Amino acid sequence: MGRYGEMRGIKTCMDELLKRRVPLASLPTPVHYLERMSKELGVGLFVKRDDLTESVASGNKIRKMEYVLYQALEKGADTLVTCGGLQSNHCRAVAWIAARKGLRCFLILRGGKPSVPDGNLLLDSLLGAEMEFRTVEQFEDLTGLASECCSALQNKGRKPFFIPMGASTATGALGYVNMVGELAAAGDRFDHLYCAVGSGGTLAGTILGCRHFGLDTRIHGVAVCDDRATFEAELRRIGDEFSSWFGIEADLPGPSVRIDDGHVGIGYAMNTGEEFEELVRVARSEGLVLDPVYTLKAFLGMRDDILSGRVKTGEKVLFLHSGGHFGLMSTGFGVHSYTGW
Secondary structure, eight states: OOHHHHHHHHHHHHHHHTTOOOOOSOOSOOEEEOHHHHHHHTSEEEEEEGGGSOSTTOSSHHHHHHHHHHHHHHTTOSEEEEEEETTOHHHHHHHHHHHHHTOEEEEEEESOOOSSOOHHHHHHHHTTOEEEEEOTTGGGGHHHHHHHHHHHHHHTTOOEEEEOGGGOSHHHHHHHHHHHHHHHHTTOOOSEEEEEESSSHHHHHHHHHHHHTTOOOEEEEEESSSOHHHHHHHHHHHHHHIIIIIOOOOOOSOTTEEEEOTTOTTSTTOOOHHHHHHHHHHHHHHSOOOOTTTHHHHHHHHHHHHHHTSSOTTOEEEEEEOOOGGGGGOTTSGGGGOTTO
């Protein structure tokens, strides 16, 4: 088979994979133009509003879960099992999806059980998720924890399906291949696309989506934890899964991708006062509310690239708002000490 035939085969395969989903999100999400910030920064600044994918399950995780849920139901699962921090957006989305589809949900959470739940944890509880709280040290053996949990559920006659943290697998990444399909269908073209990177699945899907749908866009993933080498390894892992699971050769990350690890700041889910000032400024300038863990740091990375000249005057820039608002309602975040109140 010649090169054209190979590429045609890959495209057909991806098109078929994109159909293997359970519709959950309100799609397509809109793209909004940020008029005042565009003028201020000298670029055409747009935002893909994936914070509007759903109400309770808002954000990027629900896109991934459309494909993961299809797989879980194929296997006859009655319980979705996953893991994350106390304020995990992913866990909240899985809890909502389980309730929405009549399944049960079991969450393995990193940290001690608080006396009163707030933020995402409050929603997990309202949605009926069963929860097990484990220490940071115990989370170092996440594979063992997942196996132990699933075995216990099986012994009770249940059919668990384990979803890795963030649903960052080749299956989950299909959600962001599909997102790029929305941009292509709308005829939207951008010189740069920025997104937060916390586990790698959203970035992997966006990269493959741009290739699949023929969008020549420079992709910037802004790390909110860890470093560039860590996420390059995660992208390679997801690429290997595409190869071994679906027969699609995915050279990840690839030359059109840049991973910026210079905006992790003082740490994951930790913020400085200066960062919060920017969160407030963006909210008051455009009515765009970022979350402190993911989108705030990605926005800062994008802003600094524009100010430094990495993004040229007049270029079109798309910022992916991947949700996370409920984190603002948690007492665990320093936004509650904002001095402008």
